Amino acid sequence: xxxxxxxxxxxxxxxxxxxxxxxxxxxxxxxxxxxxxxxxxxxxxxxxxxxxxxxxxxxxxxxxxxxxxxxxxxxxxxxxxxxxxxxxxxxxxxxxxxxxxxxxxxxxxxxxxxxxxxxxxxxxxxxxxxxxxxxxxxxxxxxxxxxxxxxxxxxxxxxxxxxxxxxxxxxxxxxxxxxxxxxxxxxxxxxxxxxxxxxxxxxxxxxxxxxxxxxxxxxxxxxxxxxxxxxxxxxxxxxxxxxxxxxxxxxxxxxxxxxxxxxxxxxxxxxxxxxxxxxxxxxxxxxxxxxxxxxxxxxxxxxxxxxxxxxxxxxxxxxxxxxxxxxxxxxxxxxxxxxxxxxxxxxxxxxxxxxxxxxxxxxxxxxxxxxxxxxxxxxxxxxxxxxxxxxxxxxxxxxxxxxxxxxxxxxxxxxxxxxxxxxxxxxxxxxxxxxxxxxxxxxxxxxxxxxxxxxxxxxxxxxxxxxxxxxxxxxxxxxxxxxxxxxxxxxxxxxxxxxxxxxxxxxxxxxxxxxxxxxxxxxxxxxxxxxxxxxxxxxxxxxxxxxxxxxxxxxxxx
Numbered sequence: 001x002x003x004x005x006x007x008x009x010x011x012x013x014x015x016x017x018x019x020x021x022x023x024x025x026x027x028x029x030x031x032x033x034x035x036x037x038x039x040x041x042x043x044x045x046x047x048x049x050x051x052x053x054x055x056x057x058x059x060x061x062x063x064x065x066x067x068x069x070x071x072x073x074x075x076x077x078x079x080x081x082x083x084x085x086x087x088x089x090x091x092x093x094x095x096x097x098x099x100x101x102x103x104x105x106x107x108x109x110x111x112x113x114x115x116x117x118x119x120x121x122x123x124x125x126x127x128x129x130x131x132x133x134x135x136x137x138x139x140x141x142x143x144x145x146x147x148x149x150x151x152x153x154x155x156x157x158x159x160x161x162x163x164x165x166x167x168x169x170x171x172x173x174x175x176x177x178x179x180x181x182x183x184x185x186x187x188x189x190x191x192x193x194x195x196x197x198x199x200x201x202x203x204x205x206x207x208x209x210x211x212x213x214x215x216x217x218x219x220x221x222x223x224x225x226x227x228x229x230x231x232x233x234x235x236x237x238x239x240x241x242x243x244x245x246x247x248x249x250x251x252x253x254x255x256x257x258x259x260x261x262x263x264x265x266x267x268x269x270x271x272x273x274x275x276x277x278x279x280x281x282x283x284x285x286x287x288x289x290x291x292x293x294x295x296x297x298x299x300x301x302x303x304x305x306x307x308x309x310x311x312x313x314x315x316x317x318x319x320x321x322x323x324x325x326x327x328x329x330x331x332x333x334x335x336x337x338x339x340x341x342x343x344x345x346x347x348x349x350x351x352x353x354x355x356x357x358x359x360x361x362x363x364x365x366x367x368x369x370x371x372x373x374x375x376x377x378x379x380x381x382x383x384x385x386x387x388x389x390x391x392x393x394x395x396x397x398x399x400x401x402x403x404x405x406x407x408x409x410x411x412x413x414x415x416x417x418x419x420x421x422x423x424x425x426x427x428x429x430x431x432x433x434x435x436x437x438x439x440x441x442x443x444x445x446x447x448x449x450x451x452x453x454x455x456x457x458x459x460x461x462x463x464x465x466x467x468x469x470x471x472x473x474x475x476x477x478x479x480x481x482x483x484x485x486x487x488x489x490x491x492x493x494x495x496x497x498x499x500x501x502x503x504x505x506x507x508x509x510x511x512x513x514x515x516x517x518x519x520x521x522x523x524x525x526x527x528x529x530x531x532x533x534x535x536x537x538x539x540x541x542x543x544x545x546x547x548x549x550x551x552x553x554x555x556x557x558x
Contacts, residue, residue: 106130107522107557114526114553119147119157122551133170140164149190150536150544155200156190175217183209187359189413191542203413206239207355227253236352242363244351246272246283262293264304270348276364284311285348285369289325298331308346312368312401321346321371336382345372349403354417358405358462360540362414371400373423392431398423404454405462407541409497415462415540416497422455443472450491459502462540465491483514494541508537516555524555 108128115121121143128138142162149156166179189203215230229251236244249269256262270285291304308321323344331337347370355361379393401419408416433445448467452460468488475481490507511532518524527550534548 109558112555114551116549116551118546118549120551121145136168138166150546151190155188158187160185173220175219177215179213181211189360191413204239208237210235224256240363241277243275246270246350260295264291274351274367300329302327306345310346310369338380340378343375358415360415362408362416365417368401368419370402373398373400387435387437389434394429396427398425404457404460406495406497412496412498418457418461420454420457424455425453427451440475445470459493461493461495464489479518481516485512496541505538509533522557526555527552
């Protein structure tokens with residue numbers, strides 16, 4: 001045990017003993033009886049006694065400051081400047097940069113060629129300059145030639161040739177463009193009676209088309225003003241002294257007056273000559289369409305006028321046409337829109353546009369524009385998710401000089417244009433779906449239904465009443481690409497004016513398939529199959545199409 005603990009216990013014991021002694025002394029002052037018990041005693045408590053204490057004096061005097069002795073000799077300080085010069089130091093800092101991904105190699109040139117049955121040869125090429133911020137230059141060539149066809153071998157062959165040079169020049173404000181194109185299409189009028197011997201050269205038709213185009217487009221989008229100007233010249237000649245020359249000027253401009261109010265102007269001018277031998281007719285067409293556009297929240301309205309002045313080649317056409325144009329649309333949701341409109345217009349038609357619709361036209365055909373007196377239309381369009389888009393609509397219109405096609409009375413192998421000079425009615429319903437999935441799968445479906453109420457023409461000769469088309473492609477691991485195009489078309493009533501024969505053509509069901517296998521980014525092989533079901537259908541009376549056609553070849557990029 002420590003000494004400190006012993007001392008503390010000793011002091012505590014002494015204190016207890018002194019307390020006990022004091023208590024015993026206090027008990028000695030009391031009176032005790034013989035038995036040692038405490039006798040009775042009286043205790044007096046005085047309440048009136050007061051305990052008083054003298055008042056203490058409070059001191060209010062403040063303690064003054066202690067005297068400070070001032071040193072008679074103040075201290076003095078001196079500062080000696082220090083001059084320091086350091087050795088120049090240039091740090092070497094190495095900045096770690098993330099390595100930029102190199103741009104993928106761009107192959108601006110593309111050549112594709114192959115051969116197939118019916119004596120078919122195919123060549124197509126695209127040639128373009130590499131990446132440039134100031135310009136682009138390109139060329140295109142295409143040749144598709146089939147020496148034989150479905151009727152009398154070479155008498156139903158055909159060939160297509162297309163050569164084009166184009167270029168663009170980019171500035172900060174405007175893009176300038178230009179192009180020169182030459183087309184040569186050869187075909188034969190093989191719609192004669194089976195077994196008839198004909199001279200091949202006497203039924204040959206060749207269309208030579210030369211086109212020169214130039215344009216400029218505003219690049220400053222969404223800055224209040226936007227415009228596009230295109231100019232062009234087209235010359236068409238055929239194998240029977242038929243010619244058409246025309247110049248075209250097309251302008252579209254938009255000007256945003258306020259946030260919810262804009263103005264647009266469209267103008268088209270065509271000046272042409274149509275010649276048949278020594279007979280030349282001038283054709284002119286001018287259209288101007290001013291429009292006002294406004295949008296309030298989800299609602300948009302466009303309204304204006306179509307003003308058209310034209311000089312037609314048939315005598316029953318008016319010279320001036322004025323018709324209202326209006327369209328209203330409402331966004332039901334962020335992805336679905338409903339619209340409706342009314343309009344009147346004149347559709348410009350050239351000889352070239354009619355040949356593209358029916359290449360077996362005769363040379364002495366009258367040309368007329370299609371006049372849309374009035375049309376009411378409406379539809380619904382939008383997206384169902386991120387990959388599926390749709391568009392459906394209905395239009396009802398009255399026309400004048402609506403064009404139909406029938407075999408000519410002078411030569412049944414060629415077609416005339418029959419114009420309904422009354423006011424026929426055309427009803428059209430269409431529906432369209434498109435689906436795209438991550439650049440792997442693409443599917444497009446389109447359906448069109450047509451209804452005609454003809455007046456001066458007894459039937460809508462040469463026009464279909466329905467058309468369905470499915471097209472798509474599927475990419476398998478970026479190695480194998482499948483493509484398809486399926487067309488169903490029918491309801492065509494045909495008329496042979498020479499024999500008076502009227503016949504409804506069988507429906508068309510055309511299935512086309514293709515496959516491309518990519519050996520590398522530069523080299524691939526392809527196979528194309530046309531009219532897989534091998535049905536020699538007719539789009540034009542007495543002109544059966546080829547049966548199954550196959551083309552195989554290779555593609556090379558460089």
